[in-house]
Amino acid sequence: MLASDDDILARAEDWRKAGKGVAIATVIETWGSAPRPVGSHLVIDGDGNFLGSVSGGCVEGDVITQAFDVIEDGKPRTIEFGVADETAWRVGLSCGGRIRVYVEKVN
Amino acid sequence: MKLEHLSALNKARVERRAIILVTDVASGEQRIVPGEAIAGDVMADQLDAALRSGKSGNVEHEGKSFFLTVQTPPVRLIVIGAVHISQALAPIAKVAGLDLTIIDPRTAFATPDRFPDVNLIAEWPQNVLPGIKPDRYTGFACFTHDPKIDDPALEAALRAECFYIGALGSRKTHAKRVERLTALGFAPEAIARIRAPIGLDIGAVSPAEIAVSVLGEVIQALRKKPLRTDTPVKAGAAA
Structure with missing residues (x-):
């Protein structure tokens, strides 16, 4: 079942109230063809449970790893993902677009 | 956060x-x-x-x-009248992402057969609208042009300052509607928010075409001006 934004932020609140460490990742900027629009959320708890998405599954793994650090030290981070590889551009594989994701802890 | x-x-x-x-x-x-x-x-x-x-x-x-x-809250569209236009409007409103509800107390019209997969309520508007609680993010399209069905919905829509209020009917029908709402104590500025004749002026003739013109007008009301009731609203389209 697809989770709507309602479910996602409500779950984050539930997790936090249950005493878990929780991080919220939000797509804050996109360039080119990005799979999820600006404002999309992924919420992560300290045990690695997550809900929602910030991409079509391409960068979630990395965001979740960074979310653990955010839960640990409490400092928000902005992460950028994209096709930075020159070769990819040269052969025209710019399909990935670029996204910027803001990851913050729920205090 | x-x-x-x-x-x-x-x-x-x-x-x-x-x-x-x-x-x-x-x-x-x-x-x-x-x-x-x-x-x-x-x-x-x-x-x-x-x-x-x-x-x-x-x-x-x-x-x-x-x-x-x-x-923002999901935008709702409440349609009064389970009529032919509503049948055409239901699927396209859904495609446009509107949360649609159709209300008509006439059980001959409001049948699930005519409206598959639609939130259809065979009740008088005045009985069910208090529970639905219309708000700024709710639009109303009244299609029955029967005062005893449309008017209670229009009153509720005006009171709730809905972002879109449209009512089907000729200019003559609307003139009488204005008289009735005035008698109920609504100010001319409030009544002027009702778009009548309903729909954008695209020369629509068939029920499906009128449905398109109404959906266009709903989107225009939603996107083209602030959802502020203190902003002057341009009167509805002609014809």
């Missing part, structure tokens, strides 16, 4: 209230601005524009970059 901010976002969503979370991306500093407090905010213009578009995004203010998490 502070837990209280997260709770405020979730609470606003459940209660169908607009709200914006403003994040200073560099510092991580955040604040919550409820829809009704936007006018008095230092970033009023930007927040207002963001709320109208309904989209989250980045803005600059005094040299700083802010991310606005914009949360």
Whole structure:
């Protein structure tokens, strides 16, 4: 079942109230063809449970790893993902677009 | 994000209230601005524009970059009258992302056979609207042109300051409607918010074409002007 934004932020609140460490990742900027629009959320708890998405599954793994650090030290981070590889551009594989994701802890 | 901010976002969503979370991306500093407090905010213009578009995004203010998490209630369209136009409107309203409800007390019209997969209520509007609680993010399209069915819905829509209120009927029918609403104590400015004749002037003839013109007018009302009731509203399209 697809989770709507309602479910996602409500779950984050539930997790936090249950005493878990929780991080919220939000797509804050996109360039080119990005799979999820600006404002999309992924919420992560300290045990690695997550809900929602910030991409079509391409960068979630990395965001979740960074979310653990955010839960640990409490400092928000902005992460950028994209096709930075020159070769990819040269052969025209710019399909990935670029996204910027803001990851913050729920205090 | 502070837990209280997260709770405020979730609470606003459940209660169908607009709200914006403003994040200073560099510092991580955040604040919550409820829809009704936007006018008095230092970033009023930007927040207002963001709320109208309904989209989250980045803005600059005094040299700083802010991310606005914009949360608006899902837009609802309440159709009065389970008529031929409503049958055409139901599927396209759904495609456009509107949360549609059709109300008609006439059980011969309001049948699931005629309206598959539609939230259809075979009741008098005045009996069910208090439970539905229309708000600014609710639009009304009244198609019965029967005063005893349309009028109670129009009254509720005007009181709730709905973003769109349209009513089917000729100019003559509408003139009588204006008289009735005036007698009920509605001000001329309020009554002028009713778009009648209903729909954009695209020369629509068939029920399906009228449905398209009404959907176009709903989208125009939603996107082209602020969802502010204190903003003068252009009178409805002709013909």
